[in-house]
Amino acid sequence: MTELLPIVIAKLNYWAYIALMMIGLYAMIAKKNLVKKIIGMSILQTAVILFFISIGAKKDATIPIIVHGHEGGSHAARAAEYINPLPHVLMLTAIVVAVATLGVALALVIKIYQQYQTLEEDEILTRLQDE
Amino acid sequence: MIWQIELVVLLIVIICGIGAITVKDLLGAAILFGAYSFMMCLLWAIMGAVDVAFTEASVGAGVSTVLFVATVFRTSRRTKD
Numbered sequence: 531m532t533e534l535l536p537i538v539i540a541k542l543n544y545w546a547y548i549a550l551m552m553i554g555l556y557a558m559i560a561k562k563n564l565v566k567k568i569i570g571m572s573i574l575q576t577a578v579i580l581f582f583i584s585i586g587a588k589k590d591a592t593i594p595i596i597v598h599g600h601e602g603g604s605h606a607a608r609a610a611e612y613i614n615p616l617p618h619v620l621m622l623t624a625i626v627v628a629v630a631t632l633g634v635a636l637a638l639v640i641k642i643y644q645q646y647q648t649l650e651e652d653e654i655l656t657r658l659q660d661e
Numbered sequence: 662m663i664w665q666i667e668l669v670v671l672l673i674v675i676i677c678g679i680g681a682i683t684v685k686d687l688l689g690a691a692i693l694f695g696a697y698s699f700m701m702c703l704l705w706a707i708m709g710a711v712d713v714a715f716t717e718a719s720v721g722a723g724v725s726t727v728l729f730v731a732t733v734f735r736t737s738r739r740t741k742d
Contacts, residue, residue, distance in 0.1 A: 539664055543708075546671040550678055557682040563740040565687050565732065569694050572725065573678050576701055579713070587708045613709040621713050629720050636732045643736040649687075650741055 543584035550577035562651045564642065568635045575628040579621045586617035594618075667707055674700045687738045691729035698722035 538545065554577055557570025594615035596607050639649065646654050677697035681690050698721045705714040 542664060542668060542671060546675060549675050553675070553678045553682065560742075561682060562742050563687070565729070565736075566682055566690065566740065566742065569681050569690060569729075572694065573681070573697070576698070576721070580701070580704070583705055583708055583710050583713060586710070591709065593709050593711055618710045618713050621710075622716055625713070625716050625720055629724055632725055633728060636728050639732060640735050649736055649739075 543580065543587075547577055547581045547584065550574075550580065553577075564639050564649045564651065565636075567651075568632065568639065571635070572628065572632060575624070575631075579624055579628075582617040582621050582624075586614040588613050663707075667704070670700055670704050670707065674704065685740060685742075687733045687740050688730065690740075691726060691733055694729060695722055695726035698725060 550573055554570045554572075554574030557573065558567050561567055561570065588610070591611055591613045594612045596612075642654065643649055646657055648654060648657075674697060677693055677700060681693040681697055684690050684693060698717060702714050702717040702722060705711075705717060
């Protein structure tokens with residue numbers, strides 16, 4: 531038990547990532563309301579971003595800006611002192627794509643509401659079968 | 662990276678996420694999702710990803726919340742689950 535606790539603390543981000551991903555997946559599958567489904571999709575996307583940022587994080591490292599960079603690179607930068615910036619750049623693109631997906635999904639929800647006057651998936655399905 | 666602060670912020674993030682999908686009012690769900698995004702932004706500032714943090718604060722928390730609130734006002738606040 532005493533050996534288990536440091537392992538859980540060291541991997542705290544990954545436990546939270548698993549929990550958030552399961553919350554998002556549950557909302558996308560089990561919720562009947564379309565806006566709730568979209569909120570679940572956004573939570574799933576931020577969970578994936580959390581996973582990637584956790585990969586790049588380091589202990590005792592600073593943000594990835596080279597100290598004394600204005601001196602023309604007279605000495606080499608040690609990579610262990612800086613957080614890995616590659617996952618950050620990838621996830622900047624992922625955030626912008628997430629907002630674009632969200633905008634399209636909400637526009638579709640508004641069109642569905644104008645057509646069927648409801649946001650519940652089961653009511654929309656019964657109306658589709660009545661027609 | 663101080664793990665106590667990180668633990669507290671991660672707990673708030675998970676609580677806000679669960680609250681956003683369980684609350685029975687879509688406007689409340691949108692506001693809880695905004696709080697979730699701001700807590701995510703704080704988490705990334707703690708982990709040293711400052712560029713991701715301010716992109717999330719402006720685009721994720723700002724624009725997403727505005728889009729959700731606009732959708733709720735153009736449709737209905739009612740939800741069954």
